[in-house]
Amino acid sequence: xxxxxxxxxxxxxxxxxxxxxxxxxxxxxxxxxxxxxxxxxxxxxxxxxxxxxxxxxxxxxxxxxxxxxxxxxxxxxxxxxxxxxxxxxxxxxxxxxxxxxxxxxxxxxxxxxxxxxx
Amino acid sequence: xxxxxxxxxxxxxxxxxxxxxxxxxxxxxxxxxxxxxxxxxxxxxxxxxxxxxxxxxxxxxxxxxxxxxxxxxxxxxxxxxxxxxxxxxxxxxxxxxxxxxxxxxxxxxxxxxxxxxxxxxxxxxxxxxxxxxxxxxxxxxxxxxxxxxxxxxxxxxxxxxxxxxxxxxxxxxxxxxxxxxxxxxxxxxxxxxxxxxxxxxxxxxxxxxxxxxxxxxxxxxxxxxxxxxxxxxxxxxxxxxxxxxxxxxxxxxxxxxxxxxxxxxxxxxxxxxxxxxxxxxxxxxxxxxxxxxxxxxxxxxxxxxxxxxxxxxxxxxxxxxxxxxxxxxxxxxxxxxxxxxxxxxxxxxxxxxxxxxxxxxxxxxxxxxxxxxxxxxxxxxxxxxxxxxxxxxxxxxxxxxxxxxxxxxxxxxxxxxxxxxxxxxxxxxxxxxxxxxxxxxxxxxxxxxxxxxxxxxxxxxxxxxxxxxxxxxxxxxxxxxxxxxxxxxxxxxxxxxxxxxxxxxxxxxxxxxxxxxxxxxxxxxxxxxxxxxxxxxxxxxxxxxxxxxxxxxxxxxxxxxxxxxxxxxxxxxxxxxxxxxxxxxxxxxxxxxxxxxxxxxxxxxxxxxxxxxxxxxxxxxxxxxxxxxxxxxxxxxxxxxxxxxxxxxxxxxxxxxxxxxxxxxxxxxxxxxxxxxxxxxxxxxxxxxxxxxxxxxxxxxxxxxxxxxxxxxxxxxxxxxxxxxxxxxxxxxx
Numbered sequence: 001x002x003x004x005x006x007x008x009x010x011x012x013x014x015x016x017x018x019x020x021x022x023x024x025x026x027x028x029x030x031x032x033x034x035x036x037x038x039x040x041x042x043x044x045x046x047x048x049x050x051x052x053x054x055x056x057x058x059x060x061x062x063x064x065x066x067x068x069x070x071x072x073x074x075x076x077x078x079x080x081x082x083x084x085x086x087x088x089x090x091x092x093x094x095x096x097x098x099x100x101x102x103x104x105x106x107x108x109x110x111x112x113x114x115x116x117x118x
Numbered sequence: 119x120x121x122x123x124x125x126x127x128x129x130x131x132x133x134x135x136x137x138x139x140x141x142x143x144x145x146x147x148x149x150x151x152x153x154x155x156x157x158x159x160x161x162x163x164x165x166x167x168x169x170x171x172x173x174x175x176x177x178x179x180x181x182x183x184x185x186x187x188x189x190x191x192x193x194x195x196x197x198x199x200x201x202x203x204x205x206x207x208x209x210x211x212x213x214x215x216x217x218x219x220x221x222x223x224x225x226x227x228x229x230x231x232x233x234x235x236x237x238x239x240x241x242x243x244x245x246x247x248x249x250x251x252x253x254x255x256x257x258x259x260x261x262x263x264x265x266x267x268x269x270x271x272x273x274x275x276x277x278x279x280x281x282x283x284x285x286x287x288x289x290x291x292x293x294x295x296x297x298x299x300x301x302x303x304x305x306x307x308x309x310x311x312x313x314x315x316x317x318x319x320x321x322x323x324x325x326x327x328x329x330x331x332x333x334x335x336x337x338x339x340x341x342x343x344x345x346x347x348x349x350x351x352x353x354x355x356x357x358x359x360x361x362x363x364x365x366x367x368x369x370x371x372x373x374x375x376x377x378x379x380x381x382x383x384x385x386x387x388x389x390x391x392x393x394x395x396x397x398x399x400x401x402x403x404x405x406x407x408x409x410x411x412x413x414x415x416x417x418x419x420x421x422x423x424x425x426x427x428x429x430x431x432x433x434x435x436x437x438x439x440x441x442x443x444x445x446x447x448x449x450x451x452x453x454x455x456x457x458x459x460x461x462x463x464x465x466x467x468x469x470x471x472x473x474x475x476x477x478x479x480x481x482x483x484x485x486x487x488x489x490x491x492x493x494x495x496x497x498x499x500x501x502x503x504x505x506x507x508x509x510x511x512x513x514x515x516x517x518x519x520x521x522x523x524x525x526x527x528x529x530x531x532x533x534x535x536x537x538x539x540x541x542x543x544x545x546x547x548x549x550x551x552x553x554x555x556x557x558x559x560x561x562x563x564x565x566x567x568x569x570x571x572x573x574x575x576x577x578x579x580x581x582x583x584x585x586x587x588x589x590x591x592x593x594x595x596x597x598x599x600x601x602x603x604x605x606x607x608x609x610x611x612x613x614x615x616x617x618x619x620x621x622x623x624x625x626x627x628x629x630x631x632x633x634x635x636x637x638x639x640x641x642x643x644x645x646x647x648x649x650x651x652x653x654x655x656x657x658x659x660x661x662x663x664x665x666x667x668x669x670x671x672x673x674x675x676x677x678x679x680x681x682x683x684x685x686x687x688x689x690x691x692x693x694x695x696x697x698x699x700x701x702x703x704x705x706x707x708x709x710x711x712x713x714x715x716x717x718x719x720x721x722x723x724x725x726x727x728x729x730x731x732x733x734x735x736x737x738x739x740x741x742x743x744x745x746x747x748x749x750x751x752x753x754x755x756x757x758x759x760x761x762x763x764x765x766x767x768x769x770x771x772x773x774x775x776x777x778x779x780x781x782x783x784x785x786x787x788x789x790x791x792x793x794x795x796x797x798x799x800x801x802x803x804x805x806x807x808x809x810x811x812x813x814x815x816x817x818x819x820x821x822x823x824x825x826x827x828x829x830x831x832x833x834x835x836x837x838x839x840x841x842x843x844x845x846x847x848x849x850x851x852x
Contacts, residue, residue, distance in 0.1 A: 041172065044234045104176060106241065 038079035040106035071101040078102075078110050089117060144183045147174045148190050154235065155191070158228045159198050171235045184243035191236065195256060199225070199263035207269050215277055218270075219298045222260070229256035261306045265314060274299075278315070279322045285357070286326060297361035304363050316366055320373050323354075327377035340386050340393045344408045347378040351412070371415065380416040387426050394426050401461070406469035420475070428479045431462070435487030439494065448493075452501035456524050459484060485531040495538035496775075498528055503545040506560055518560050526567050533819040535572060536786075537779050546580060550587055572817060597646050633689045671748055677756045683708050683716045691729075691746045698743045717744065787820055787828045792837060795850035802846045803829075 074088060075098065088094040095114050102110035154171050178187045202221050209217035233240060233252040240252050250258065264270055278299065281291045303311040327350070334343050354374050358367040379386070387394045387409075397406050413419030438454055462480050470476045488494045502525055532538055546561070562584070569577040667678045667688060680688065686706045690697060697705075703713055721731040721744060730745040790813045794806060801809075806829065807822050814820050829848065832838045841847035 041237065044168075044237060104238070106237070 038075070038107045038109060040108070041104070071097045072105075074098055075101050075105065075107060075110060078107070082109065084110075084113055084117070092118065144178060144181070144186060147178050148183075148186060150174050151178075151187070151235070152190060152194055155194050155228075155232060156198075158231050159224070161224075168235065172238065175236050176238045179239045179243050184239060184247070187236070187239055188243065188247075188249060191232070191252070192255065192259070195232075195259050196263065199259055203264050203267050203270060206264065207267075207273075214273065215281075215295055215299060218264075218274065219295055219302075221264075222298070222302050225256070225260055229253060232256070257306050261310055265303075265306065265310065271314070275315070275318055279319065282319070282322070282357075283326065286353075293360045300361055300363065311363060316363075316369070319366075320369060323370060324373050324377055327374055328381075331378050331382055335382055335385060340397075340409075341402070341405050343386060344405065344412060347412055348408055350374060350378060351415075375412075375415045379412055379419065383413070383416065383419060383422050387422055394423060395430050398427065398430060398465070401465070403465065403468045406465060407471075410470045410473070420473070424476060424479050427476070428483050431480065431483040432486055434458070435483060436490055439487050439491035448497035448500040449504045451497050452525075452528065455484075455488070455528060459524070459527065481531070484528075485533070488528065488531045489533045492534075495532055495534055496541045498525060498532070499538055499541035499545050501525065502542065502564065503549065506564075507549060519563065522560065522564050522567060525564075526571060529568075530571065534779075535817045536782060537776075537818070539817075540775060540779050540782070543580065543583075546583060550583060593647065593650075596650075597643055600646060601642070633686060636685075671750045676750075679756065680720075681716065683712055684720055687713075687716060687720065696743055696745045699740055702744070717742075783818065783820065783824070784828060786814065786817070787825055788832060790814055791825070791828060791832060792850075795838060795848065799850050800841070801848055802844075803848070806848065 071094075074085060078084060084095075084098070088098055095117055099111060099114040099118075102114060151171060151174055154166050157166060175187065178184065202225070206214070206217050206221055229252075233256075236252050243249070244251050249255075265274065278296070281296060285291045300311075300315065303315045330350075331347075334346055338346065351371060351374055354370050355367060358364065358370055362370070394406075394409070396402075397409070409423065410420070413423050435458070438458070439451075459480075466472060466476050466480060491497075502522075505521055505525075529535070529538060549561075565577050565580050565584075568580070667680060667685060669676050669678050669688070678688070683706070686708065687702060690702060690705055699717070702717070703710075706713070708716070717729070717731075721729040730747045731742055787810060790810045791806065794809045794813070795801060803826075807825055810825050811820055811822075829838065833840065833848075836851055838848045839851055841849055
């Protein structure tokens with residue numbers, strides 16, 4: 001698990017930010033509503049009554065492999081823009097990666113776009 | 119998705135490598151998840167990390183351990199629920215339901231969380247393998263472990279039914295709890311609700327109400343019973359709203375209706391002193407409305423009510439029309455009919471929501487019993503006569519219309535409309551000639567109504583009568599002017615109404631010798647009339663006229679309003695003090711029946727006895743002698759001497775009218791036959807009969823035998839012929 005990157009999100013009322021690190025950890029400031037909007041997984045995570053939904057102060061941790069982390073970034077980006085970046089669009093392999101990540105976090109809109117592109 | 123699949127597995131390759139290095143990975147991960155599930159059931163969920171659990175489940179599914187995860191989940195949950203079942207079963211008495219409810223809520227919450235964690239599995243593994251989704255799985259497990267648990271099942275059902283029973287008998291129960299529990303059944307699926315709860319519940323309901331209905335019906339009367347039934351029904355509907363599934367409402371009410379009403383319908387309706395009949399006679403609108411609303415709910419309920427109402431109506435109606443007492447007074451008779459009709463109209467409007475079927479039943483009943491009495495047409499006409507003669511004085515126009523409309527309604531029920539026409543014509547003639555019509559407008563409006571009802575033909579003669587009256591007025595004005603011009607004024611003023619023969623119901627041959635002074639005037643008029651209208655023949659209808667006489671008695675002078683016959687008789691006494699019956703008859707040549715009647719009214723009515731009869735008695739005999747009653751006194755100056763006339767027709771007259779009607783019908787039937795055959799050319803016997811009946815329905819109901827006779831007569835006269843091959847076919851000969 002040494003290669004895993006920790007990505008942390010702090011969920012709150014408006015802005016979300018914050019970070020801690022292992023190997024290369026980086027933080028993505030997100031709006032909880034935005035991610036919940038794009039991903040079924042996050043929506044449930046933030047409402048299920050488990051740890052994540054209870055502690056509003058602490059950042060949300062998502063464990064990913066390095067490649068996944070990159071594409072998770074793109075997914076978050078997608079959440080805001082609803083657009084897949086040009087370089088990913090052109091690259092079939094990159095699209096597949098994105099698709100995997102989107103699948104994991106259940107982001108139907110993104111999945112749909114990827115499938116169409118492939 | 120299929121396109122992406124191989125790529126996905128390709129991407130996953132590096133992971134697999136790692137997993138293989140760690141053979142216990144799956145077991146370890148499952149351990150984490152299993153612990154988490156236990157924690158969730160123990161209300162310690164807030165300490166768990168959703169992300170971690172989700173990731174674990176995700177990885178397990180991704181690495182083909184989906185099956186293990188699913189199986190594991192099933193076992194774990196089953197074990198958990200077994201424990202729960204034990205706890206619920208251990209709860210005593212009233213806490214049983216509460217415990218059950220509590221656990222159910224817990225289970226729901228836990229299940230929700232578990233489903234969230236295993237969302238990924240739900241979405242991929244379960245759909246691919248066609249397994250039952252996690253949430254449903256949880257419910258099924260609950261159903262099997264708790265609700266259908268051998269010990270809990272019966273106890274649960276019994277508790278619920280007990281509670282309902284308690285509430286029905288008036289105790290207060292915890293409705294919220296009931297609602298939650300029944301909702302649980304619903305959540306577990308329709309079949310569970312139906313089989314495990316609703317069916318036994320409905321059975322219990324049926325039993326309960328069967329017993330109650332038995333008890334009620336033996337202790338209370340129809341009104342009370344219906345009131346109770348209505349209350350119960352509302353209670354049950356309320357019950358459904360409070361804690362049962364909506365779909366149960368119809369079933370539940372059906373059960374209650376069947377037990378409370380359906381099974382006792384006949385008994386209720388026919389209950390003595392309080393059943394339908396008594397409600398009808400006592401105008402119990404509210405109770406009737408209740409009955410209507412309740413009975414409407416059961417399939418044949420309304421039919422039962424309607425049938426009984428119809429038979430009751432026919433029974434009373436029949437009594438009404440056949441009761442000889444009533445027939446004495448036709449006006450009263452018709453008024454009673456109208457009252458009855460009004461009453462039922464109101465009843466249907468108020469209690470039965472203007473139900474069409476009831477209205478039809480009402481109409482057919484009236485039609486039935488009005489036509490039972492063959493004199494109904496005559497009576498209705500007499501009723502109109504009475505109304506138009508005096509009944510409408512000082513009544514507003516709208517009321518007049520109202521009365522006339524009602525009469526028309528009765529008229530519609532009549533089958534023998536032409537008989538009515540006949541009588542109506544007679545009565546109208548009398549009214550017009552004696553100038554006793556109160557309002558021409560009312561007369562006309564009734565005729566217009568008749569016209570819309572039966573067509574132009576029906577009323578053309580009636581209208582002709584009105585026209586005659588009008589032209590007569592003009593003629594008289596001209597005549598009088600001429601008399602004045604010619605200077606031969608006389609103290610006798612003559613009013614003549616010229617009537618067209620066809621339009622008026624004249625009785626031929628009623629001749630009488632008019633006094634000479636009158637005769638002279640008549641001749642003058644005759645000459646005058648014929649000089650303007652050549653080619654016509656005038657004949658005097660002395661039996662219809664009236665006269666005003668000035669008479670001098672010993673103490674006073676009076677103006678007497680009498681009929682023409684009476685005038686003839688009285689004028690005889692100008693020259694004589696006493697005359698015998700024979701002498702009077704010889705002098706006037708008035709027909710026997712009329713003479714007797716007129717003498718009777720002159721001599722035998724108290725306060726009007728301008729003649730004295732010897733010997734004194736009520737009836738006039740052939741050998742009676744009459745004197746001029748010199749001592750006659752009366753407070754009034756103007757005296758009207760009516761004729762003692764049977765307002766109703768006497769028996770022979772009635773026969774005569776009937777016969778006339780029958781005669782009139784013949785050409786009508788023939789005309790109908792010819793009309794039909796003209797358009798059809800070829801028709802068999804039965805069809806002719808039915809067509810003729812249909813055509814003439816608006817006027818009367820022809821008798822098939824009569825129609826047959828008419829057909830034969832037409833064949834004789836070569837309008838029709840029988841078909842040569844088929845004797846039953848008729849052919850029209852142009």
